[in-house]
Amino acid sequence: MDVFEKAALFKKLHTYDQPLLLPNPWDAGSARILSRLGFEALATTSAGLAFSLGRQDARGSLSRDLVLANAESIIQATDLPVTADLENGFGDSPEAVSETIRLAAERGLAGGSIEDSTREAASPLYDFNHAVERIAAAAETVKELGFPFMLVARAETYTCGSGNLDDVIRRLQAYEKAGADVLYAPGLPDLDAIRLVCKSVSRPVNVVMGLSGANYSVSELAEAGVKRISLGSSMARAAWSGFIAAALEVRDEGTFGFAENAVSFAEINSWMKGGEK
Incomplete structure (x- = not known):
């Protein structure tokens, strides 16, 4: 499939009764x-990529070019539609966000998310009006692409520490009016908050699972109105957990039992078939 077909399929996947399960690979092999x-x-x-490079997931840790190159390697490793974590658009201005969306589409992405977090401690969220202008600029760029790139607007109110549900809903409703296709507020505190967010907007809502705290099932999230479930860095952290446990066993116990439960070389090698170029 070309990018137009993938984008059309990706959009359709947001319309079913059951939420779209959207796992997050960090490289071509995991994809x-x-x-x-x-x-x-x-x-x-972005966090999974940063960890794989030995970096912290922090503002400035990953450049736009690096993130898009990683996304392109994942696109080339699979026939599936791929959407990208585009952080805060790699710039404060609406113009910078627009350019990021344009470049993401050129790489073959079927969608991408833009945060309203500045990642600055003194002022962690963009001013409301400026945040809306950034999403509106991104939406205008999407209109010019010629295919249904799924623009995701993220309200980072909870991840930035304020925990104000009214602010989350106000921002998501404004992002919807500005043209966002999917709405996303990481860190919502409970199922009631998720349900209220879903009822407060008409576009599909993404919820991230795999974080510490409440762990809801797909059916519970579907009942609450969620249309998409992503996993953030949780799969990357699960892989690192296995790696660390194996290393600690070797260091502390002098044994190698971890290998008994590890996927075999032959099996994982066979899964990589087709990646040789």
Whole structure:
């Protein structure tokens, strides 16, 4: 499929009764495995990428070029639609956000998310009006693409520490009016808050799972009105957890039992077939 077909399929996947499960690979290999496990679409993870490069997930840790190159490597590893974590658009201005969306589409992405977090401690969220202008600029760029790139607007109110649900809803409603296709507020405190957010907007809502705290099932989230479930850095952290546990066993116990439960070389090698270029 070309990018137009992938984008059309990706948009359609947001319309079903059951939420779209959107796991987050951090490189081509993890993308290839998730594709072969039967998922229907994938999303990148800036944190997963940062960790794989030995960096912290922090403002300035990853450049736009690096994030888009990683996304392109994931696109090339799978036939599935791929959406990207585009952080805060790699710039404060609406123009910078527009350019990021344009470049993301050129790489073959079917969607991308833009945060309203400045990642500055003194002022962690963009002013409301400026945040809306950034999403509106991104939406205008999407209109010029010629295919249904799924623009995701993220309200980072909870991740920035204020925990104000009214502010989340106000921002998401404004982002919807500005042209966002999917709405996303990481860190919502409970299922009631998720349900209220879903009722307060008419566009699909994304919820991230795999974080510490409440752990809701797909059916519970579907009942609350969620249309898309992403996993953020949780799969990357799960992989790192296995790696660390194996290393600690070798260091502290002098044993190698971890290898008994590890996927075999032959199996994982076979899953990578087709990646040789």
